[in-house]
Amino acid sequence: MxxxxxxxxxxxxxxxxxxxxxxxxxxxxxxxxxxxxxxxxxxxxxxxxxxxxxxxxxxxxxxxxxxxxxxxxxxxxxxxxxxxxxxxxxxxxxxxxxxxxxxxxxxxxxxxxxxxxxxxxxxxxNFVQLISALFIVDILALFMIKDIKAAQPYMLLNMVADMVLFSVLALINSRVDSLDIKEILRYRQIGFHADFAALAGLTAIFTKLGFAVFQVGNMALKDIRFHRMQNVLLLSSPMAALILLLKLNMLWRISDYFNIYADIACYVTLVWAFIGSITVNNFQAKVIYWQTAFWALMVELLRFYGFAWIPNFTYLLIEMYVFISALYLLYFYNNRCRNVSQMMRLRLTHKKRLASVAFVLLLTAAAMANTLTQMYNQENYRCIWLFAGLFSVSTATVIGQVFFYQGKRYSGVQHDISFKWGVFLELIALCCCLLYRAQWKNPALWAVPAVFALLCACPLLWKTAYFYKVRYWQRGDVLNRIYLVIIKSFRLCGRVFWLLIDRLFLDKVILGTAVGASHICLRTFRKIHTKPLFGGVVIVLVMIGLLWYSYLAGGGYNG
Amino acid sequence: MADLLLLLLVLPLLGGLFVMTAQKNENNAFNAALFALASSIAVVLRLLSGVVHLPAESGAEYTYSWLHSSHIELGFGADVLSLILLFGVYLSILIGMIGLSPHQRRSKSMLLLILAFVWNITGLFLARDVLSFYLFFAGMVVPVFMLVGLFGNVKKGSTLYLYFALNFVGTLLFLIATIVIYRHHLGNIGMAELAAAKMPYRIALVLWMAMSLAFLSRLPIWPCHYWLSLVCTGSKNPVVYIITNLLPLTGLLGFMRFWEQTVPESMDAFVPVIDLIGVMTMLFVAFIGVSFREFLPKLFSYSAVYYLLFLLAIVLLPAEYEKNVAYSLFIFVIVNAALTVLELDAESAAEGEEYTSRGILAYMPKLARLFTFFVLVAVGLPISSMFWNNFVVISALFRENFAIGIGVMMAITLIATSLAYELFMMRNLPHTFVTENEIEDISEKKTGFFLVLIVLLFLSFFNPLWFVF
Incomplete structure (x- = not known):
C-alpha cells in the first residue's frame, strides 16, 4: 500500500x-x-x-x-x-x-x-489535500534551494501560481459544493466561468513549469549548487505542476481554448529554450533551458495521449535525469566552472573524463531516441521532431564547444579531480536498463547518437560562442527583466495611490478642510467673546435664523 | 459555570488593583498584569470546554444577568464564537506584553490602561444586549486613546486627535442607535430579540445607518484606513500596535452581532455599496502595502486586507460561515501580534546599525526561523487552520459574487506576495549592511514562548479547537 x-x-x-x-x-x-x-x-x-x-x-x-x-x-x-x-x-x-x-x-x-x-x-x-501538498512541496523547495537570492523570484512566482490555483479550486468548490476532484465533471456541466477557471489554472501550471514568459523563477536557480538545481527542477514545483496537470486534466479540457493555448505555450517555450540554451554563457542556465524544453515536450505528449500516464513518460523522465547527471559530471570535471566560455577545450587535459561523459551522453541520446520513436505517431510527430531537432542541435553545440572549441580556460582548473567511477557506473547501468527494452533494428537508435556526435564536431555551431562575449545578452533573458518591471510597476502604482488618494486627497484636502473649518469656528467664537460688537451682530443673526426656522417649522404663513 | 463569566469580567479589574498597589520594583506590576491575563486565558479555556459540550438546542451558550430593572436588564453570554475570539485577543495582548522591553514593562500607567482595554473588550464580547454592547464599545475608546497618545510615538498630534474624533463619532452614532432602540421598545433589548422586533422603515433605516457607520468607523475601510495606519505604523511599542490593530475586531464583532438582526430586507440595495468599497479598499491597501519598503506598514496593509475579507464574509455570507470566520480570525490576530513583536525586536536589534532592518535576519537565526514560520502562516500556507477556513470563506464569496471573489483573491495574493518579498529582503544580506558588532538574537525565553505558539497554530491545522478538552 x-x-x-x-x-x-x-x-x-x-x-x-x-x-x-x-x-x-x-x-x-x-x-x-x-x-x-x-x-x-x-x-x-x-x-x-x-x-x-x-x-x-x-x-x-x-x-x-x-x-x-x-x-x-x-x-x-x-x-x-x-x-x-x-x-x-x-x-x-x-x-x-x-x-x-x-x-x-x-x-x-x-x-x-x-x-x-x-x-x-x-x-x-480532494482539492484541499491537493493544494496543501502543493504548498508543502513549494516550502520544501525553499530549503532545497538554500539561497535567499535565488529563492526569491522562484518562491514568489510559485506562490502567485499557487494562489491562482487556490482561487480556481475555490471557484469550482463554490459551484459543485464538494471537494472531490471527480466533481470537476459536474462543474463542466454547470460551466460557471469555466474558460476563466481552465485558462487561469493552466497559466499557473505553466508558471510553475517555468514556460516562456514565466521562466524567471526557474532561471534564478542558475546560481545555486548544480545538484540542488537538478533536484529542484526535476522533483520540486515543476514536477508537482506536471502531476497537477494530470490530476486536473478534466478542468483544462472544459475550455475550447485549451488545445490552442497549450500548443502556443509549448512551441514558444521550445523555441525560446533553444535560443536561450545556445546563446547564454552560464552552463547551469543552459541546463535550465533544456529542462524547460523537456517540460514543454512532456505537456504536449501528455495532451496527445489524453493525459494517460504510460511507462514511456517514466522512461523519459529518467532519461532526462541521466542526461543532466552527465552534464553535472562535465561541470564537476571542470572544477565547477559555470561559464561555458571558460570550460572550452576540455580534451587537452581531461581525456579519460571526457570520454566517459561523451559515452554516457551518447547512450542517453540513444535511450531518448528509442523512447520518442515508441511514442511517435501521426498526431504528435511535429512536436517530437521539433523537440528532437532543437534539443540535439543546442546540446551538441554546447558539448562541442566545451570539448573542442578553442577558448580561454578557467584559470582555477584542477588536473587532479578524481574520476567518479561510482556515478559513471550508475549512469551506464541506468542507460543499459533503459536500452534493454529497445528494438535494436530501430534506425533512430543508431542514427540519433551518430547525428548527435556529428553535430558536436560541427565547427559552424561552435561559432555561437560569439554571444558569450555580448555583455547585454548575458545580462539576462529579456523576459527575466519583465519580472523586475512588473514589481516596480506595482510599487509605483501603490506609491501613486498613496500620494494621490491618501496624502493629497484625504490628508490635505479633507483633513485640511476640516482643520480649516474648525479654526474658523474657533476664531469666530473667540471674536464673539472678545469683540462685543461683532459678537452682538452674530448673536442677533443666529437668533433671527432660529426664529425663522421655528416659524417655518410651525407651518409658516399657512399655519 | 455561568459564574465564570462574571469572574472573567472581574479578573482584569483585580489585575488593575494589583498593578496599582504593586511596589515600585522592576517587575511586580508587570507580573500582576501578566498573571491577570494568564488567568483570564485559563477561565476562557474552561468556559470553552464547557460550551463546546453543551447541546445545540440550548443555544450552546452560558448567560448571566447582572442588573434587573423594569427597563434595563443587562446580561452576558458566551458562545464558542465569542470565546474563541476572546482567547485570540488575550493571546495577542499577552504576546505584545512579552515583547515589551524591560524599560517599557516598568510603566504602571501603561499596564493599567492595557487591563482597562482588556476589561472593555471582554465585556464587549460577552455582551448580550444592546446597552451593554454600547457601554463597552464606547468605553474602550478612552484606554486606546490614552495608550496611543502616551506610549504610541505618534508624530503628529493632529493625527491622534482625528483618530480619536473618528472613534468618538462612531461611538456617538452607536449611541443614537441605542437611543432609537430604547425609545422604540421602551427599554433595553437583547441582541437576539432585535431580529423579531418590527420597526417602521424610517426607524430601521436610521438604526441601520447609524450602526453600520459606527462599526465601519472602527474598520480600516476607506477613508478610515488612513488614520488607523498613521496611528499604527508609527508605534514602536508592541502592545500599543497590537491593541490599536485589535480595534477593527470590535467593528467586525458589531457586524457579526447586529447585521442579521438590524438589516431590513428593503436595505439590500445598500449592501453592494459596502461590498464595492470593501473590495476597492482591499485592492487599494494591498497596492500601498507593496509600495512600502518597511515591514510594519506592509503588516498593517495585510491586516487591513484580512479585516475587510472578514467584513465581506460577514456581510455577504449566511450565518453558518461565522464559525469559519471566527477560526480564521483567531489565527489571524495571533499571527499579527507575533509578527509585530518579532519585527519590532528585529528593528531594535538593527537600531544603531546602518540603514534599515533589511538583512537583519541573517544575523539572527533563531528570530529568522520564527519570523519565517509566522509569515508563512500569514500568507495562508497550510500550516494552520486559517488555510482551510479561508478556502471555505473564499469559496462562499465566489458563490455569492464572482467579481468580489476575484477582487478578494487579487488583494490577498498581492499582499501575501508583498509580505513574502519583504521576508526575503530581511533575510537577504545586502552588501551595504555589514556589521562587526555582535547582534543579540532573540532570548531563549521568548523563543520558547513563540515555539508554544507555533505548536498551537500548527495543531489547529488538524482541529481548530484542539486545545479544548
Whole structure:
C-alpha cells in the first residue's frame, strides 16, 4: 500500500534530519540511502500486485463539512509515483557519492520529505489535500534551494501560481459544493466561468513549469549548487505542476481554448529554450533551458495521449535525469566552472573524463531516441521532431564547444579531480536498463547518437560562442527583466495611490478642510467673546435664523 | 459555570488593583498584569470546554444577568464564537506584553490602561444586549486613546486627535442607535430579540445607518484606513500596535452581532455599496502595502486586507460561515501580534546599525526561523487552520459574487506576495549592511514562548479547537 510507503518515508525523512557530527553524517547519509532503497524495493513489490486500496482518516470536521485525508493506492498512482521515487533515490545516491553538501543526511532528508509530499499530491482525491501538498512541496523547495537570492523570484512566482490555483479550486468548490476532484465533471456541466477557471489554472501550471514568459523563477536557480538545481527542477514545483496537470486534466479540457493555448505555450517555450540554451554563457542556465524544453515536450505528449500516464513518460523522465547527471559530471570535471566560455577545450587535459561523459551522453541520446520513436505517431510527430531537432542541435553545440572549441580556460582548473567511477557506473547501468527494452533494428537508435556526435564536431555551431562575449545578452533573458518591471510597476502604482488618494486627497484636502473649518469656528467664537460688537451682530443673526426656522417649522404663513 | 463569566469580567479589574498597589520594583506590576491575563486565558479555556459540550438546542451558550430593572436588564453570554475570539485577543495582548522591553514593562500607567482595554473588550464580547454592547464599545475608546497618545510615538498630534474624533463619532452614532432602540421598545433589548422586533422603515433605516457607520468607523475601510495606519505604523511599542490593530475586531464583532438582526430586507440595495468599497479598499491597501519598503506598514496593509475579507464574509455570507470566520480570525490576530513583536525586536536589534532592518535576519537565526514560520502562516500556507477556513470563506464569496471573489483573491495574493518579498529582503544580506558588532538574537525565553505558539497554530491545522478538552 502506498500509505505504508508514505509512513516509512516520513519516518526516514525525520530520522535523517537529525543533526550529527561530520563523520557520523556520512554514515547516516548512507544508512538513509540504504533504507530508502529498501522502501523502494518494497514499493516495487507492492506495485506488482497493485490492487485498489484506500487509506483515509478524518482530517478536519470543524467547519461543518468533512475533510478527509486520503491515500489511494491503485496501479495508476503507483505508476505516477515510480519516477519520482526513482529520481529521489538517485538524488540520495548522488548525495552519498559527491562531496557537495556539508550535511549530506539533512539534504537526503529534504529529498525524502519532498517525495512524501509528492506522493500525497499524487494520491489525493480532494482539492484541499491537493493544494496543501502543493504548498508543502513549494516550502520544501525553499530549503532545497538554500539561497535567499535565488529563492526569491522562484518562491514568489510559485506562490502567485499557487494562489491562482487556490482561487480556481475555490471557484469550482463554490459551484459543485464538494471537494472531490471527480466533481470537476459536474462543474463542466454547470460551466460557471469555466474558460476563466481552465485558462487561469493552466497559466499557473505553466508558471510553475517555468514556460516562456514565466521562466524567471526557474532561471534564478542558475546560481545555486548544480545538484540542488537538478533536484529542484526535476522533483520540486515543476514536477508537482506536471502531476497537477494530470490530476486536473478534466478542468483544462472544459475550455475550447485549451488545445490552442497549450500548443502556443509549448512551441514558444521550445523555441525560446533553444535560443536561450545556445546563446547564454552560464552552463547551469543552459541546463535550465533544456529542462524547460523537456517540460514543454512532456505537456504536449501528455495532451496527445489524453493525459494517460504510460511507462514511456517514466522512461523519459529518467532519461532526462541521466542526461543532466552527465552534464553535472562535465561541470564537476571542470572544477565547477559555470561559464561555458571558460570550460572550452576540455580534451587537452581531461581525456579519460571526457570520454566517459561523451559515452554516457551518447547512450542517453540513444535511450531518448528509442523512447520518442515508441511514442511517435501521426498526431504528435511535429512536436517530437521539433523537440528532437532543437534539443540535439543546442546540446551538441554546447558539448562541442566545451570539448573542442578553442577558448580561454578557467584559470582555477584542477588536473587532479578524481574520476567518479561510482556515478559513471550508475549512469551506464541506468542507460543499459533503459536500452534493454529497445528494438535494436530501430534506425533512430543508431542514427540519433551518430547525428548527435556529428553535430558536436560541427565547427559552424561552435561559432555561437560569439554571444558569450555580448555583455547585454548575458545580462539576462529579456523576459527575466519583465519580472523586475512588473514589481516596480506595482510599487509605483501603490506609491501613486498613496500620494494621490491618501496624502493629497484625504490628508490635505479633507483633513485640511476640516482643520480649516474648525479654526474658523474657533476664531469666530473667540471674536464673539472678545469683540462685543461683532459678537452682538452674530448673536442677533443666529437668533433671527432660529426664529425663522421655528416659524417655518410651525407651518409658516399657512399655519 | 455561568459564574465564570462574571469572574472573567472581574479578573482584569483585580489585575488593575494589583498593578496599582504593586511596589515600585522592576517587575511586580508587570507580573500582576501578566498573571491577570494568564488567568483570564485559563477561565476562557474552561468556559470553552464547557460550551463546546453543551447541546445545540440550548443555544450552546452560558448567560448571566447582572442588573434587573423594569427597563434595563443587562446580561452576558458566551458562545464558542465569542470565546474563541476572546482567547485570540488575550493571546495577542499577552504576546505584545512579552515583547515589551524591560524599560517599557516598568510603566504602571501603561499596564493599567492595557487591563482597562482588556476589561472593555471582554465585556464587549460577552455582551448580550444592546446597552451593554454600547457601554463597552464606547468605553474602550478612552484606554486606546490614552495608550496611543502616551506610549504610541505618534508624530503628529493632529493625527491622534482625528483618530480619536473618528472613534468618538462612531461611538456617538452607536449611541443614537441605542437611543432609537430604547425609545422604540421602551427599554433595553437583547441582541437576539432585535431580529423579531418590527420597526417602521424610517426607524430601521436610521438604526441601520447609524450602526453600520459606527462599526465601519472602527474598520480600516476607506477613508478610515488612513488614520488607523498613521496611528499604527508609527508605534514602536508592541502592545500599543497590537491593541490599536485589535480595534477593527470590535467593528467586525458589531457586524457579526447586529447585521442579521438590524438589516431590513428593503436595505439590500445598500449592501453592494459596502461590498464595492470593501473590495476597492482591499485592492487599494494591498497596492500601498507593496509600495512600502518597511515591514510594519506592509503588516498593517495585510491586516487591513484580512479585516475587510472578514467584513465581506460577514456581510455577504449566511450565518453558518461565522464559525469559519471566527477560526480564521483567531489565527489571524495571533499571527499579527507575533509578527509585530518579532519585527519590532528585529528593528531594535538593527537600531544603531546602518540603514534599515533589511538583512537583519541573517544575523539572527533563531528570530529568522520564527519570523519565517509566522509569515508563512500569514500568507495562508497550510500550516494552520486559517488555510482551510479561508478556502471555505473564499469559496462562499465566489458563490455569492464572482467579481468580489476575484477582487478578494487579487488583494490577498498581492499582499501575501508583498509580505513574502519583504521576508526575503530581511533575510537577504545586502552588501551595504555589514556589521562587526555582535547582534543579540532573540532570548531563549521568548523563543520558547513563540515555539508554544507555533505548536498551537500548527495543531489547529488538524482541529481548530484542539486545545479544548
Amino acid at each position: 502506498i500509505a505504508y510507503t508514505v509512513l516509512l518515508l516520513f519516518c526516514i525523512g525525520i530520522f535523517s534530519s537529525i543533526k550529527v557530527g561530520v563523520k557520523v553524517d556520512k554514515v547516516l547519509a548512507f544508512v538513509t540511502f540504504a533504507s530508502l532503497f529498501l522502501v523502494f524495493a518494497n514499493f516495487c513489490d507492492g506495485m506488482l500486485d497493485a490492487a485498489e486500496h484506500s487509506f483515509s482518516f478524518m482530517w478536519n470536521t470543524s467547519s461543518g463539512r468533512d475533510l478527509k485525508f486520503e491515500i489511494i493506492s491503485n496501479p495508476y498512482n503507483y505508476a505516477l509515483v515510480m519516477p519520482c521515487f526513482l529520481i529521489t533515490l538517485l538524488g540520495c545516491l548522488h548525495s552519498v557519492l559527491f562531496r557537495a553538501e556539508e550535511r549530506k543526511s539533512a539534504y537526503s532528508s529534504l529529498l525524502i520529505l519532498n517525495l512524501t509530499a509528492l506522493i500525497i499530491l499524487i494520491t489525493s482525491n
